[in-house]
Structures are given as C-alpha cells and as structure tokens.
Amino acid sequence: MNLIAKTPAPPYYAVIFSSHQSEDSAGYAATAARMVELAAEQPGFLGVESVREELGITVSYWTDLESIRRWKQNAEHRMAQTSGMKKWYSSYKTRIALVERDYENPA
Amino acid sequence: MNLIAKTPAPPYYAVIFSSHQSEDSAGYAATAARMVELAAEQPGFLGVESVREELGITVSYWTDLESIRRWKQNAEHRMAQTSGMKKWYSSYKTRIALVERDYENPA
Numbered sequence: 177m178n179l180i181a182k183t184p185a186p187p188y189y190a191v192i193f194s195s196h197q198s199e200d201s202a203g204y205a206a207t208a209a210r211m212v213e214l215a216a217e218q219p220g221f222l223g224v225e226s227v228r229e230e231l232g233i234t235v236s237y238w239t240d241l242e243s244i245r246r247w248k249q250n251a252e253h254r255m256a257q258t259s260g261m262k263k264w265y266s267s268y269k270t271r272i273a274l275v276e277r278d279y280e281n282p283a
Numbered sequence: 284m285n286l287i288a289k290t291p292a293p294p295y296y297a298v299i300f301s302s303h304q305s306e307d308s309a310g311y312a313a314t315a316a317r318m319v320e321l322a323a324e325q326p327g328f329l330g331v332e333s334v335r336e337e338l339g340i341t342v343s344y345w346t347d348l349e350s351i352r353r354w355k356q357n358a359e360h361r362m363a364q365t366s367g368m369k370k371w372y373s374s375y376k377t378r379i380a381l382v383e384r385d386y387e388n389p390a
Contacts, residue, residue, distance in 0.1 A: 180376045
C-alpha cells in the first residue's frame with residue numbers, strides 16, 4: 177500500500193508535527209486514529225502521512241491557512257490536543273509550511 | 284534523547300522526503316547515515332528529523348532555497364540519490380516548503 181499522500185500541484189500547506197511520547201499512552205492510539213478520520217472530513221484537507229518510532233512525525237496537507245486554523249479549533253480536535261499536551265507527549269513541535277515545489281518518482 | 288530539530292525562528296525551509304523502500308536494501312543504512320552526516324556539514328543546514336516504518340519520512344531544515352539547491356547537487360549526495368532512485372526506493376515524494384510559523388511544548 178502506498179502511504180505517500182497524493183497531493184495536488186503546489187502551492188498548498190503542510191503541517192509538520194514532530195513529537196516524543198510520554199510514558200502514559202492510555203487512550204492515545206484510538207484518539208490518534210480518530211483524529212486522522214476526523215481531519216479527512218475537514219474542508220481543505222489534502223492528505224496525511226504519519227510514522228512513529230522513538231520520534232513521531234505526522235505531516236498533514238491542506239489547501240490553505242484558513243483550513244488549518246479551522247481544524248486546529250475543531251472542538252473534538254481541541255480535546256485531543258489538550259490530552260496530547262497534558263498526557264501523551266513529553267515534547268512536540270508543530271511547523272506550518274507553504275509547499276512551493278514537489279517532485280516524485282515514479283511520477 | 285530529544286530528536287526534534289532545534290530550528291531557529293521562522294522563516295526557514297523544510298524538505299519533506301516521504302518514501303517506500305524496495306526489497307533491495309543493500310548498502311542503504313550506511314549511505315543514509317552518511318547522508319545525514321554530510322548534510323549536517325553543509326552551509327545552511329539547520330537540522331533533520333527522520334522516522335521509518337512501512338513509510339519513511341525525513342524532514343531536513345535549511346536556511347534558504349540556495350542551500351537546498353547546493354545540497355541536492357553535492358556530488359556524493361547525487362550518487363546516493365541515483366542509488367535511491369534505482370535500487371532502494373520503490374516510490375518517493377519530495378516537497379520543498381517554506382516554514383512560516385512554528386510552536387512547541389515545552390517551549
């Protein structure tokens with residue numbers, strides 16, 4: 177299965193979320209799966225790629241900043257963000273980036 | 284160990300490299316490690332984050348597009364890119380993105 181997001185031609189936005197988990201992972205997996213499902217229903221969502229080892233990187237792709245802002249403020253997502261900050265992540269960093277160019281193989 | 288890159292205040296650039304490996308991984312690990320070492324010596328390099336499961340995501344951070352262009356054309360890196368394209372990756376996608384904002388916890 178190809179897990180690389182099939183995004184349209186640039187420009188579009190990427191939200192790069194890098195994180196370390198804490199010891200407390202109770203409820204994490206179910207919420208993470210639910211957030212992917214919920215994100216995919218949002219206007220402006222283009223795709224997501226996610227990998228976790230010791231470090232986790234999740235990159236979600238969006239048409240524009242307004243879509244990202246709305247998703248950040250989604251009520252169910254806000255509850256998940258609070259749990260993430262309080263319980264699941266010992267540290268994280270979020271970067272909002274404008275994708276200017278992309279290329280792939282096979283094209 | 285915190286594997287989240289300690290990047291400066293935006294703006295700066297991110298190169299998001301998403302890939303699936305092929306069956307042929309001979310020489311891959313050594314070259315991948317060498318490329319991280321070599322990238323870190325380049326002008327404009329700010330940091331790198333890398334995770335692999337079925338999907339691999341490597342995000343490298345750079346001060347500007349010119350640094351990214353020079354790194355892409357580095358001779359040793361070009362050899363690695365050729366091996367990657369011919370042998371190690373069944374598919375990949377590279378995205379060049381301008382990081383406009385970031386935030387973290389703990390700050």
